[in-house]
Each structure stands twice: as C-alpha cells, then as structure tokens.
C-alpha cells in the first residue's frame with residue numbers, strides 16, 4: 402500500500418505496510434527514578450574544557466533547609482547524565498502568604514557551560530530552541546510543578562526571577578523519571594585488565610542507553626531524531642551490548658517507509674508524531690541503508706527482512722552510481738551532498754567514493770544471499786569504482802588519496818579508502834601509518850570519523866595502534882568530564898562546534914558510542 406505525500410518540493414512515497422510494521426515493533430520504555438546528589442556552583446577555570454568547572458557545595462539534601470527570593474539561584478547535580486522527566490517538584494512559600502505569582506526559570510544542562518553562559522548569547526545557525534530552558538509563572542503555592550517535556554541533562558539550575566517582598570520559596574522532592582528502551586540487564590559485563598578500557602566501554606554503553614528511546618535517537622538533547630549515519634553505528638554497538646534487534650528492524654522500516662519519488666532514502670526522519678521524512682538527502686547516509694541492512698542480517702539472520710528491504714537498498718546503490726561521472730568517480734559538488742565529517746574544509750569526493758565501494762562490497766554479499774539478478778552489475782560497478790579510485794584519486798608521489806579539484810589530502814579520504822579496501826592489505830597498512838606520521842591538515846573533528854579511523858587500523862592489523870588511538874581520544878574525553886560521549890571532540894580545539902558555540906553541541910551522542918562495539922567485537 403503506497404501513499405504519495407508532497408512536502409515542500411519533495412514527493413514522498415509512503416509505504417503504509419512498512420509504517421505498520423515499524424509501529425508493531427515500537428518498544429516499551431523502561432523507567433527508573435534518579436535524584437540529585439549535590440548542590441553545585443560553576444566557576445570559571447581556564448584549565449578545564451569550555452573554561453567552566455562544576456564545584457561541589459554540599460549534598461543535595463541541604464536544599465530543604467534553604468529559601469530563595471528574587472535573584473537567588475541554585476544548581477542541582479544529578480551525578481551523571483540522565484534522559485527523562487522532572488516531576489512533582491514541591492514548592493512552598495516561606496514568610497507571609499504569597500501575594501504574587503512565583504516567576505521561575507529552570508535551565509537544564511549536560512555540561513557546566515550550560516549552567517554558566519546565558520543561552521541568549523547563542524548566535525549560531527541552528528535553532529537556539531534546542532537549548533533547554535523554561536520559564537514558569539506559578540500562581541498557587543504551595544504547589545507541585547511537573548515539567549511536560551523530556552530533558553537530557555546532568556545539571557539543573559533554578560532561578561527565582563520574582564517572588565515578592567513578603568515571601569520567599571523553598572523546594573523539595575526532586576526526582577527525574579528516566580526513560581530508555583535499552584535493557585541494561587542484557588549487557589554482559591566486560592572482563593578486562595585495563596581499567597581505562599573498562600571505563601570507555603561503560604561510558605559508551607551509557608551513551609547508547611540514553612540515546613535508545615522509541616527510535617535510536619542521535620542525541621537526546623539534539624536532534625532527538627533518527628539519522629541513518631548514526632543508526633548504522635548505534636546498531637553495531639547494540640548488537641554487542643543490548644541486543645535489541647527489533648529496535649534496529651523498526652528503524653530500518655521507518656526509513657524504508659518514506660523514500661522520495663526517486664526511491665532515495667532521506668538522511669533522517671522525524672518520529673514524534675506522524676512519521677515524516679526530512680528534506681535532507683546525503684549520499685553517504687542513503688548508501689548506509691545498504692550496510693545497516695547487511696549488518697542487521699549478519700547479526701540476526703533475518704532473511705525475511707533482508708529480502709523485503711533489499712530492493713530499496715539496491716535503489717540506494719543505483720542512485721549513488723548515477724552520481725558517478727564518465728570516469729566512475731563521484732561527481733564533486735560544492736554542497737552538502739554527502740556528510741562524512743563536520744570538518745568545514747573537507748572535500749567529500751574521495752571519502753564518498755570510499756563509502757560507495759565499501760557499500761558495494763556489502764551489497765554484493767546481500768545480492769548473493771537473496772539471489773538477486775543485480776549481482777553481475779554490482780560486481781562490474783565494484784570493479785569500475787575501485788579501478789577509477791586507484792587511477793584518478795591516488796597520488797603515487799605523495800602516497801595519499803586526493804579529493805576534489807584541489808587534490809585535497811584529508812584524513813577522511815585515507816580512512817574511507819582503507820575501509821573500502823581499495824588497495825591490498827599491506828599497502829593499506831602503510832597508508833594508515835603514513836597518515837598518522839605525516840598528519841595532513843584536514844583532520845578529524847567528530848567521534849564519528851574517529852570511529853572509522855580506529856576500525857580502519859584494526860582492519861589493517863594495527864590493533865595496538867588502534868587501541869592507543871581509542872584510549873587517547875575517548876579516554877581524553879573522559880578526563881575532560883564525559884559521563885556520556887560527545888557529538889564533537891577535537892582534542893586540539895576542545896570548544897569546537899560546527900554550530901557556532903559549544904553550548905548547543907550534544908554531549909550524549911549516538912555516533913560516539915562505538916568503542917563498546919570496537920572493544921567487544923574485536924576483543925581489544
């Protein structure tokens with residue numbers, strides 16, 4: 402059953418059967434209750450990330466003895482990252498009967514910077530509405546305040562904007578009702594002699610757990626939605642930990658349910674109410690539908706889903722092939738046609754060619770399993786794209802792959818060409834060692850691309866180097882205070898944000914949860 406829907410200038414062909422299938426696989430959320438641990442303040446400290454440090458003042462129980470008047474504030478620290486609802490805050494007047502409403506501002510933050518810097522200072526290009534703050538007028542006191550929205554946070558700041566000259570207020574009974582679809586009892590505890598690896602594994606799992614909601618969200622603070630590139634990595638980490646196969650299946654069907662009229666799968670979908678395909682199409686993300694499906698089959702042997710979704714997966718490959726020029730090279734463009742990484746300098750041509758080759762190898766495996774008549778075509782295209790990458794994108798003198806008209810040498814190009822196995826194993830190994838040694842300028846800015854670096858190192862047999870890289874990168878994030886891993890992290894520029902200000906970055910981000918997959922899958 403298909404339904405045509407036009408959103409802006411995109412025509413979406415809705416598959417109601419797939420939507421129904423996804424609906425049936427909707428998970429039950431697991432709820433727990435968490436309580437604040439400390440009262441803190443935030444102090445300026447140039448030696449810590451973003452320049453703000455949480456400073457413990459006293460245990461949270463101390464709050465019930467205090468009262469607050471106009472201009473007063475306090476900050477609760479829940480001790481770790483949470484995703485959930487703040488319910489039933491008891492607020493009582495102290496002094497004369499309240500002769501005016503209470504005007505209260507509540508600010509949620511994953512990081513100390515969100516408690517310190519006013520959100521009004523954010524002038525970046527994505528919406529400031531992601532910043533989590535609310536203002537309430539409370540007419541009846543004593544009263545109980547329950548906030549309807551779900552928040553992603555560790556810290557909560559309460560500011561009394563106004564009470565009156567005759568009364569102050571006191572607060573009691575803070576509880577966060579947390580939600581997740583990840584069942585922690587399914588995770589096998591990791592036995593490992595290295596404490597840092599254990600800690601990295603634990604933080605990865607917490608990151609994944611907090612992102613696992615009714616779909617695999619990219620980040621529970623922002624964008625709170627299902628992105629294909631993030632899903633692919635979450636699914637891999639999930640197979641090694643929570644083993645919630647149905648959630649991956651549900652998410653595959655959600656994407657499959659709303660392709661456009663060319664058959665292309667969107668980069669992300671909105672799922673809070675009706676299923677809506679976003680009008681962002683990224684070539685690499687669309688291609689990842691193939692590899693995510695392949696990984697799902699490898700983990701589950703669910704042949705029925707593989708067979709049902711294969712035509713759409715194949716369509717993503719065909720669309721990508723239509724993007725090749727006469728030399729079988731990705732036609733480059735000065736646009737957001739492919740994602741790869743948040744580095745603004747990055748040219749996407751060579752890494753996208755790598756993603757396509759990587760996916761063709763997996764598409765061929767699926768075609769064999771489902772006996773597809775596209776098999777020959779896929780094999781020929783694999784051959785063409787590999788030969789063309791070797792011929793047109795490899796700079797023999799430099800010993801690197803180059804990308805775009807400016808022949809850019811980036812980390813992303815080398816990483817993806819290695820994962821695509823364009824050269825034989827020994828040459829790939831040399832290439833990665835050369836990359837680490839020469840350290841070309843167009844570097845890695847996200848844990849997303851860093852994951853691919855570590856996996857590429859493992860693929861070429863440089864396991865010890867891979868472990869060192871993983872420990873240096875994710876371990877450093879832990880040292881910088883990560884309870885859950887962050888969306889962006891550049892160890893040389895720790896306040897990096899592609900959105901104009903680190904205040905809006907997500908500090909619990911799906912694509913950063915992969916160390917648990919790397920550690921467990923490859924026995925690191």
Ligand code: RAM
Nearest residue numbers: 619624628630631740888
């Ligand atoms: C950001 C999100 C998401 C990612 C896209 C490309 O908006 O953080 O995780 O997949 O970019």
